[in-house]
Amino acid sequence: MNSKKPSIYYFICYILVALLALSFLFPLYWIITGSFKVKADIISKTPVWIPTQWVLDNYQNLLSKRSAPLFQIGSWVGPTIPAAFRWLINTVFMSAVSMLLTCLTASMAGYALAKKRFYGRTILFSLIVAAMALPKQVILIPLLREMSALHLYDHIWATIIPIVGWPFGVFLIKQFAEGIPTEMVEACRIDGASEWRTFTDVMFPMIKPGVGACAIFTFINSWNDYFMQLIMLSSTQNQTISLGIATMQGENSTDFGLIMAGSALASVPIIIVFIVFQKYFTKGITMGAVKG
Amino acid sequence: MSDKSKLGSLRSNNLVLQENVSAYLFLLPFLIFFVGFVLYPMFMCLFTSFFDATMGRKDIFIGFQNYKELANDPVFWVALRNTLVIVVVSVPVTCIFSLWVATIISRMPMAATSAFRCIFYLPVVTGSVAVTMVWKWMFNNYYGIFNYLGQNMGLIDKPINWLGNPKYALGCIILILLTTSVGQPIVLYVSALDNVDKSLVEAAEVDGATPMQAFWRVKWPQMMPTTLYILVITTINSFQCFALIQLLTSGGPKNSTMTIMYYIYYNAFKLYRYGYGNAMGVILAIIIAILSAVQFKLGQEK
Missing domain, CATH: 1.10.3720.10 (MetI-like)
Incomplete structure (x- = not known):
């Protein structure tokens, strides 16, 4: 009885920590996928979780950009x-x-x-x-x-x-x-x-x-x-x-x-x-x- | 005194001198950088705070004028309040959150522990600029995921301009700051939990202590030095929170995210008021010194 309680507690904690870890990974995922997205995906009101198309436009833009x-x-x-x-x-x-x-x-x-x-x-x-x-x-x-x-x-x-x-x-x-x-x-x-x-x-x-x-x-x-x-x-x-x-x-x-x-x-x-x-x-x- | 012992003391004097010379030779390269670019600027920060200093002209001595002006500067008081809010919220949350995560992940197999430790450290390594950029997108009014999720889950009726609203801006900054500050405490707590004397924990368990009791009565006191260290570094970190504010809100809207750090930067780079900025730096240093001293005192009493 006494030993059962903590194991449920830890089970819930494991899931929580895993979810938190995902949310810590998310910004990085968003940076990398975002850098390969087409413009329409980026300005979509509904987030495009996985790019519909993987393109290098953003990188080309970055390298050719003239910015003051x-x-x-x-x-x-x-x-x-x-x-x-x-x-x-x-x-x-x-x-x-x-x-x-x-x-x-x-x-x-x-x-x-x-x-x-x-x-x-x-x-x-x-x-x-x-x-x-x-x-x-x-x-x-x-x-x-x-x-x-x-x-x-x-x-x-x-x-x-x-x-x-x-x-x-x-x-x-x-x-x-x-x-x-x-x-x-x-x-x-x-x-x-x-x-x-x-x-x-x-x-x-x-x-x-x-x-x-x-x-x-x-x-x-x-x-x-x-x-x-x-x-x-x-x-x-x-x-x-x-x-x-x-x-x-x-x-x-x-x-x-x-x-x-x-x-x-x-x-x-x-x-x-x-x-x-x-x-x-x-x-x-x-x-x-x-x-x- | 015999000749022999005189010779002995002469020789030992010689040894002491030699030890000193060699020690300072080893220290010299570091000391050049440390004295020249850390200690000297620290001294200059204090010194120049008594001057009216700006670009391209000689500094004018004005005594305590800068400090008097600070006391009457409403923006400074707002900045001080915001800075303290950030510290008061983020320090305890960071400490408790990282302690909790550490206790959970330290029970996992080795590989999992180090994987999780790595993941929670990622926002620090990613760098403040990249982290800030992606959060700026996520908070965006039109295509940010927070407004999308909030509306979908029925938490908000219409899109909120998170960073442009004085009600939410500081909270958003604190949230991002939290994700970038738990990495180091988690690493420290995991290693502290590892170093806890296992035989004491076992003895407590044999005596019938519940896991909770074993944690708070046996492990926690042993981790006190780590907690103290974490408190101090997290406090300093929260005071240092700068990139987020500079890149996201520039202290706005309506000074709602203005902090001392940003106000110093603003005075130095937008208004070129070096003396005034330095006076603020001195005040900030004093506040941090007092807070660190209090934390140490509390830590030692326990």
Whole structure:
């Protein structure tokens, strides 16, 4: 009697969760099918659940579209070049460079924070935690002015640099490196290895899973870091795919076929990356939380 | 003191120095980025909030003028109210929903657990722009599925302009925000449930605890650190809700979806009032700091 009740309860819950999962999948389904629909299907009042015809019109439209940038800074107006492929290249470049730089700086700094005793360690660590607790949008204005002063405004590097400075990667790798026995590092030093050798030959191989988590996490987050892209980039040839699609949407706000094609182009690559590296990604999320 | 021990302390001093130098060399690349592009802008945010700052001219010191103006700016108060509504609604709902989903999916076979975890995380990975675009279509007045379903199921008489109506716009934003914020808490809760000390749960069951009791008395207290972490990140996430508003409503209609985040952006990019925007940033940072401190305090007491 007592054991029967929970099983019915869980049976209902399973069905509910499955339905919820379907509703979470639906937007993605709607983006992908929408991008292949003909105009009549898209503006139909009764939703066309499965496209009556699969066409590439929207993608052709996206690639040939000439759209003026919605975004203007001062009297500066961007050129009107179609650039979906250029946006993709920009986005891949930005995400890959952010990932590499973050992994390099974060693994070095995380190692030092976890395994070395130095003056200012506690202060530095509290600064890192405090910085992580703030939404980075708070610093958007000073950051923008700083980038302008450095002549990096409207340059892809203006979106990369703040990502590398963001301390989440350091935090993640510090957590991971703390789990590695200090004896390993000490043994190395007694054997006469240099500091750098100790790091590259002993420490780095051991924190590799942590670095992997940091890499995939940074890659996906920078790909989707719409906010930074929005404030730092303006001209069409410098935009990223998310920003480009968002800008295009401002121009053609009711051409949902076109916008869905753009959305598919922006999201499908990163979803594939996510599914392939899902294991590392999950690890990164949970690792960052230990002892939060 | 003998010569030997003097030499020893000299050598250890030397070691300490060496350790410090090498630590800072390892930290240096990160510190350049962190100090230059996180800490310095944070400091500048506070500093510039006391200035009348805009493009193309020197900043003028005006003391607390920006803060005084904020206190008398009705839009700021509306923005603050809306921001708090978003936080107060989305944080508890996200936490409870993800805890519930996690308890259900963690009972499934491994493959199913990770498949569901993946599905609930998808809206985050899809990216705010693509997610926002598709929801904009679904909410559309004429060809959105919400109006179709609502009318078909008899919930509404005529199509509703969801995003253009001050009554519904904020609710719509919160709904989308919820779908993009449960992914991470679910991952965290699933792993926390996995790490719960199994022997304690078994002991409780042997002693005749119902599954409910076993959950609330044994598992829940062990997951407290995770819950605390989730509370903090979800709060920050809700404050950060920006892309949705920028792309869907631009703070309208009639400021009904205006949030602090969007108002800062609006001041910076539409009005070029940097000092005023920074003052708002400072206020926002203080609010978040207080909320985080309260959450930590509550978490520790429990």
